[in-house]
Every structure is written in structure tokens, then in C-alpha cells.
Amino acid sequence: ENEKRVVDLKHRLDRLMIHQLNALIAVDKFRDAIAESQLQMSQILKREEDAVDQEAKYSASVEDIISRRHSEPNFCSNVEETVSETVTCLISHEDAANRPGLLVISQDKI
Structure with a gap:
């Protein structure tokens, strides 16, 4: 037990x-x-x-x-010029040659 x-x-x-x-x-x-x-x-x-x-x-x-x-009275136009220069720089014909299919915007369209 x-x-x-x-x-x-x-x-x-x-x-x-x-x-x-x-x-x-x-x-x-x-x-x-x-x-x-x-x-x-x-x-x-x-x-x-x-x-x-x-x-x-x-x-x-x-x-x-x-x-x-x-x-600053000219601030807006300065910004427009800067944007225009930047876009022209970023979307140049040289960039377009290196990147097929990239839309190229000419300076006069900006």
C-alpha cells in the first residue's frame, strides 16, 4: 500500500x-x-x-x-525664375538622351 x-x-x-x-x-x-x-x-x-x-x-x-x-516685392518673380531654371536643368535634352521616354519641356513653355 x-x-x-x-x-x-x-x-x-x-x-x-x-x-x-x-x-x-x-x-x-x-x-x-x-x-x-x-x-x-x-x-x-x-x-x-x-x-x-x-x-x-x-x-x-x-x-x-x-x-x-x-x-519682398520681387519674391514671387524670383521663385518663378528659380523654378524655371530648376525645371530647365532637370528636364534638359541631355537628360532626355539618357532617359528614354522622359518628357522634354522647352524653356518657352515654362
Whole structure:
């Protein structure tokens, strides 16, 4: 009777140890999931901070353009000349020769 009881207790102990190991594995998986979530959250926050920085730069540029438009009488024509020069530079015949299918806009169309 005692031997049977000892064997039964050993089986119970084995099952408890298996449950304990499964619980430890589950805890490790949970910790890994938390670490992954924290990494993803920090990446999302970094992207949001970058987006806020970009928005601030854009807003500052727009505000600068608006204030310069009001304070500098020739600002708009200077911008038009700069855009015209840039487009001419970017879309030159040399570029068109190197990039088949590129639309070439002549200076007088700008």
C-alpha cells in the first residue's frame, strides 16, 4: 500500500514539474512578446517624432514663404525664375538622351 502511494506521489510530482516547466515557457514567451511590443512602440514613437519634425520644418518653410512674399516685392518673380531654371536643368535634352521616354519641356513653355 505504501509503495503504491509512493508511486502515485511520484507521478503527481512529475505532473507538477511538467506544469511548472510549461508555466516557465509561457512566461518566457510573454516576456519576449512584451519586449517585441516595446520595440515596435519605440519605433512608432520615433516615426511620429520624425513626422512632427518634418511638419514643423514644412510649416516654418510655408510661414517663411508667406512672410517673404509680403515683405519682398520681387519674391514671387524670383521663385518663378528659380523654378524655371530648376525645371530647365532637370528636364534638359541631355537628360532626355539618357532617359528614354522622359518628357522634354522647352524653356518657352515654362
